[in-house]
Amino acid sequence: MSKILICPTKYQQGAGELKRVGEYAKNYGKKVLVLITNSGYKRIGKEVEASLSEHGVEVVIDYFKGECSRSEIERLKAIMEEQGLDMVIGIGGGKILDTAKAVAYYCKRPVMICPTIASTDAPCSALSVIYSDKGVFEEYLFLPTNPNMVLVDTEVVAKSPVRLTVAGMGDALATYFEARAVAKSDSTTCAGGSGTLAALALAKLCYETLLTEGVKAKLALESGALTKSVEAIIEANTLLSGIGFESGGLAGAHAIHNGFTALPETHQAYHGEKVAFGTIVQLILENADEDELGEVIEFCIEIGLPVTLKELGIRTINDSKLKEVAKIACADSDTLGNLPFKVSEEDVVAAIKAADACGRYFLGETK
CATH class of the missing domain: 1.20.1090.10 (Dehydroquinate synthase-like - alpha domain)
Structure with missing residues (x-):
């Protein structure tokens, strides 16, 4: 059996990194979907949008519906195709990040993962856990590649519970x-x-x-x-x-x-x-x-x-x-x-x- 090691293409961590997200995102796409919760947007959404716009990246914000489910993935895939988006950025906890990875995989687009908590080891993985719309586990979706970039703003993480x-x-x-x-x-x-x-x-x-x-x-x-x-x-x-x-x-x-x-x-x-x-x-x-x-x-x-x-x-x-x-x-x-x-x-x-x-x-x- 072959020995295998897999990991994100790039991992970057530090205080205030989300304020520089546009600097990194411009290397992967020019028109991006940002997946975030409504409460997450209220905390950090404006600075993320400002950074992306500053670097010439067009932004489409969409609020996560709560579950990494097949219906949520299909909904976001449709938005990606209808609006001609060429990258996905997931900002938040595990289910948002898993959804972003799955959408990017099905749309064959790069993905940037931005965890706002440090409660699991999911952000770096080539895996999405799929649930029903009611939150019942359904399957593991094994992805062919790990995220293109994992960006961790430790200032944001440190403010989480x-x-x-x-x-x-x-x-x-x-x-x-x-x-x-x-x-x-x-x-x-x-x-x-x-x-x-x-x-x-x-x-x-x-x-x-x-x-x-x-x-x-x-x-x-x-x-x-x-x-x-x-x-x-x-x-x-x-x-x-x-x-x-x-x-x-x-x-x-x-x-x-x-x-x-x-x-x-x-x-x-x-x-x-x-x-x-x-x-x-x-x-x-x-x-x-x-x-x-x-x-x-x-x-x-x-x-x-x-x-x-x-x-x-x-x-x-x-x-x-x-x-x-x-x-x-x-x-x-x-x-x-x-x-x-x-x-x-x-x-x-x-x-x-x-x-x-x-x-x-x-x-x-x-x-």
Whole structure:
């Protein structure tokens, strides 16, 4: 199996970068669709329009309808063709960015991705998650290329709710442990081949950055400060985790997350919060070294990621619920099979219980 690494053509990050968006966009198109929410436009839309106009780029603004759905993609494709637009710029959160990538793919146009939060590693990926108009997951749309450019304005990201960036750290936390497992089993990555040494190195750097900068970044964000630690964590959440997960591979943590989505009580938890707990479950399944397991749990506690089922919203724990989680996590179509050993549904139930017990132990709680 070939080794494959994929990544955006260009990644650029810094304070005030959205004010220069026209300088970059003019290299890809002259008449662009800007996809943004109504609230997002009120915050930053005028400066984006001004920058594009300053550099001779004609702008068509369209407000996102809320779901990365087939109907929304078709609606935007029609606008692209009717108005002769030659580029897509997505500004906002994950669903807007996924929609922008999908529209650009179907219209064979370049795409610029401008995340305004750092809660997931989706901006850099060659993937769009497609939902129904009511928000029910339908399919993954694997794209032939990554975005032409990812532009991250850290000033804008730093003003988003702190919990979102912390959730991004939870998503990023899994990157190294999943890539390490995939490397051991020589499983296929999201890029369609074996993982590279480069991807594994970036995944490890992602984890190391979380440990050294995560707490400092959270404290800075809570005080409204954009510091070097915040910059480092935004890069870890977005670029290091983005390349690490896609070219390094997914394994247990994300499969466990997918299982938890079956329980309505976990819907109040963000993606990265569930992934963080899934990372602890994966480490239990691997019978990880006690020091490593403790390091991960203590990190989660320190920055405010969930380490118990109660913190995920599950007040009543019973085997029937956990078996439902395990059944989904162990599905042949998911990534739990990328672990370098066989895992049964019973193994997953036991690991979830043990992870919860470990979390309560480190919190100093009794059952």
